[in-house]
Amino acid sequence: MNTQSLSTGTAWAEAGDLRALMSRAAQIRDAQWGRTITYSRKAFVPLTNMCRDTCGYCTFVKHPDSPEANIMTPEEVLATAQKGEQEGCKELLFSLGEKPELRYAKARAGLERLGYSRLTDYLRDMCELVLEETTLLPHVNAGTLTDDEIDVLRPVAASMGMMLETVSRRLTRRGHPHFACPDKVPVQRLRTLERAGEKQVPFTTGLLIGIGESYAERIEALHAINAAHARHGHIQEVIIQNFQRKPDIEMAQHPEPTLEDMLRTIAAARIILSPDISLQAPPNLSARHIAYLEAGINDWGGISPVTIDFINPQHEWPEIRSLDRSCTEAGFELRERLTVYPRYLTTETDFINPAVLRRAHGMAGTNGLAREQRHMGETA
Numbered sequence: 075m076n077t078q079s080l081s082t083g084t085a086w087a088e089a090g091d092l093r094a095l096m097s098r099a100a101q102i103r104d105a106q107w108g109r110t111i112t113y114s115r116k117a118f119v120p121l122t123n124m125c126r127d128t129c130g131y132c133t134f135v136k137h138p139d140s141p142e143a144n145i146m147t148p149e150e151v152l153a154t155a156q157k158g159e160q161e162g163c164k165e166l167l168f169s170l171g172e173k174p175e176l177r178y179a180k181a182r183a184g185l186e187r188l189g190y191s192r193l194t195d196y197l198r199d200m201c202e203l204v205l206e207e208t209t210l211l212p213h214v215n216a217g218t219l220t221d222d223e224i225d226v227l228r229p230v231a232a233s234m235g236m237m238l239e240t241v242s243r244r245l246t247r248r249g250h251p252h253f254a255c256p257d258k259v260p261v262q263r264l265r266t267l268e269r270a271g272e273k274q275v276p277f278t279t280g281l282l283i284g285i286g287e288s289y290a291e292r293i294e295a296l297h298a299i300n301a302a303h304a305r306h307g308h309i310q311e312v313i314i315q316n317f318q319r320k321p322d323i324e325m326a327q328h329p330e331p332t333l334e335d336m337l338r339t340i341a342a343a344r345i346i347l348s349p350d351i352s353l354q355a356p357p358n359l360s361a362r363h364i365a366y367l368e369a370g371i372n373d374w375g376g377i378s379p380v381t382i383d384f385i386n387p388q389h390e391w392p393e394i395r396s397l398d399r400s401c402t403e404a405g406f407e408l409r410e411r412l413t414v415y416p417r418y419l420t421t422e423t424d425f426i427n428p429a430v431l432r433r434a435h436g437m438a439g440t441n442g443l444a445r446e447q448r449h450m451g452e453t454a
């Protein structure tokens with residue numbers, strides 16, 4: 075079977091020989107990305123855990139009446155950013171709940187105390203604060219965004235992201251994880267993906283695996299991402315993330331996806347997606363993550379020496395040194411990257427604003443990233 079026929083049907087990916095699929099995917103990865111596996115040294119800022127959505131898999135979200143509901147103050151944001159800076163981080167990841175002010179009076183009151191009526195405006199100013207007071211590059215993961223919200227954030231964010239999660243409308247029905255989650259309606263997610271492309275924002279997206287979607291729906295989602303990238307060229311990376319079961323979520327009884335499920339989906343993603351899209355899977359959500367390398371990933375995403383994974387807090391980051399060792403043992407070289415990928419770091423496209431570009435180039439020049447960033451720029 076050639077690549078063309080591999081990427082059109084779905085039966086091959088669901089039932090075909092897993093080893094053959096993985097080896098085809100690894101070949102594509104090797105040709106485009108070589109044997110270098112990247113990660114971004116980041117600090118994580120959960121700006122607020124209040125959210126108008128209530129995804130069945132999420133432990134991050136807290137109801138405004140909960141004592142744990144929170145909006146971080148500028149001082150707290152800065153303290154985390156400075157700690158990250160001291161530990162050599164180059165990315166500041168903002169990950170947060172979506173539009174809580176549209177649903178909860180307490181969220182509105184909390185924002186008002188900080189001097190804002192809209193969370194996105196506060197997020198914008200916190201990105202600016204990080205740019206002004208530290209050397210870090212902000213990456214914004216704030217879910218669905220309107221045209222206006224992208225315009226507001228674009229000048230202060232090096233890159234942005236939003237997991238597509240799934241294209242399954244079935245999962246928005248009662249009894250399913252996206253029931254009554256306005257920001258998880260697939261058409262809204264797809265619109266954000268499209269808008270980010272129209273506005274030329276280097277963008278991260280991905281699939282959440284094992285929340286009740288079918289294999290065919292995963293393939294459909296990968297094709298949708300790839301089609302948006304074909305129109306706009308903005309998808310810098312796709313994350314294949316495995317659902318984690320926790321006792322305190324609606325999906326406490328839902329099975330986690332198996333390793334084989336992950337390997338099959340990662341390999342299918344590598345075969346379907348344009349080779350220049352980086353393929354990422356997290357190292358902290360499976361003890362057997364090294365196996366992902368054989369299925370075609372080239373990136374581990376953000377790893378933090380200073381903050382926990384607030385979305386999956388029970389899963390510790392691997393030590394960068396021990397991840398380095400296991401990559402080497404598997405025949406790969408671990409390298410640090412910036413939040414924004416090399417091919418967007420040029421004035422020849424409209425992808426990045428000059429202030430962020432200067433800072434990114436400064437980083438590449440001062441910390442030994444320059445050679446591989448340039449090298450990756452050539453091959454990407």
Ligand SMILES: O=c1nc2n(C[C@H](O)[C@H](O)[C@H](O)CO)c3cc(O)ccc3cc-2c(=O)[nH]1
Pocket residue numbers: 114116118165167213214215234235236237278279311313354374375376383384385386412413414
């Ligand atoms: O620590 C995490 N980082 C997450 N990240 C961060 C990501 O690993 C890096 O920030 C990007 O690779 C940019 O360097 C996300 C970023 C997005 O744009 C969209 C979704 C995610 C999801 C996670 C996540 O669950 N945990």
Ligand SMILES: C[C@H]1O[C@@H](n2cnc3c(N)ncnc32)[C@H](O)[C@@H]1O
Pocket residue numbers: 131132133169215236237239281282315316317318319385386
């Ligand atoms: C930031 C991203 O974190 C992912 N996310 C949210 N909850 C979980 C979970 N229980 N397991 C794995 N990933 C999760 C979603 O895909 C979201 O978009």
Ligand code: SF4
Pocket residue numbers: 125126127128129132133134135170171172217257
């Ligand atoms: S996954 Fe994101 S959108 Fe869903 S409830 Fe959690 S914070 Fe809100």
